[in-house]
Amino acid sequence: MHDEMALEIFPAATVRLVNLSWGNYLQKAFQHLKSLGKLQRKNGTEALIQKFKDARPSSFHHSVRVARFARSTGRAFGFDDARLKQLSYTAVLHDVGKMFVPERVLSLPRKPTRAELFLLHLHPSFGALLASYFNLPPELRVRTEHHHERWDGRGYPHKLGGEDIPFMARIVQVADTYDAMVSDPSRPYREPRTHDEAVRELHREEGKQFDPRVIEAFLDSFPSGLGKKVREQ
Numbered sequence: 599m600h601d602e603m604a605l606e607i608f609p610a611a612t613v614r615l616v617n618l619s620w621g622n623y624l625q626k627a628f629q630h631l632k633s634l635g636k637l638q639r640k641n642g643t644e645a646l647i648q649k650f651k652d653a654r655p656s657s658f659h660h661s662v663r664v665a666r667f668a669r670s671t672g673r674a675f676g677f678d679d680a681r682l683k684q685l686s687y688t689a690v691l692h693d694v695g696k697m698f699v700p701e702r703v704l705s706l707p708r709k710p711t712r713a714e715l716f717l718l719h720l721h722p723s724f725g726a727l728l729a730s731y732f733n734l735p736p737e738l739r740v741r742t743e744h745h746h747e748r749w750d751g752r753g754y755p756h757k758l759g760g761e762d763i764p765f766m767a768r769i770v771q772v773a774d775t776y777d778a779m780v781s782d783p784s785r786p787y788r789e790p791r792t793h794d795e796a797v798r799e800l801h802r803e804e805g806k807q808f809d810p811r812v813i814e815a816f817l818d819s820f821p822s823g824l825g826k827k828v829r830e831q
């Protein structure tokens with residue numbers, strides 16, 4: 599069964615969903631979060647973090663780990679405290695749009711179907727929408743929206759490439775991918791990789807998925823040049 603629903607994205611995208619119950623689910627979730635966002639506009643960032651933590655604890659804990667890696671990378675770039683704080687918020691909230699993706703789709707014991715993948719790929723746009731509802735700073739909304747773009751311009755949702763992708767989003771991408779490879783329990787069908795395997799995979803994607811400068815800084819941030827050692831093998 600097919601259903602079309604208008605979502606309030608850019609400014610009125612129509613999303614074709616393959617399952618009517620998902621349409622109903624999303625419509626209810628949007629209404630609920632929009633009303634919550636209206637109540638929380640004064641301190642929207644902290645309120646949204648709390649909602650995310652309650653609604654999707656496993657995605658939230660992954661995001662906290664991503665924030666730790668991202669901050670270390672930011673330090674390697676010489677970020678001051680104010681920029682490190684912004685980077686932390688960017689990392690903690692990068693996947694906040696997963697609040698609109700049903701839990702059962704987030705924790706599938708197998709690879710997602712095409713329809714499930716379609717829904718998963720909407721999460722950066724959902725995140726941007728939530729950032730608007732909760733009155734977050736515009737730059738935070740933009741970084742959330744673009745954290746799945748690729749350096750080579752083949753990512754989503756807008757196929758931005760190179761330096762058109764916000765810098766902090768590029769840092770979060772690398773930290774996010776590394777943590778997803780070594781410790782993200784939301785993909786039980788995939789064996790976790792060792793640190794060395796994950797670093798090799800990051801190098802393979804250097805200049806394709808990732809900004810090479812960010813990979814360099816990310817690896818520099820590990821103690822005792824752990825990342826460098828893998829590269830030299």
Ligand SMILES: [Fe+2]
Binds near residue numbers: 692693721745746
């Ligand atoms: Fe994401």
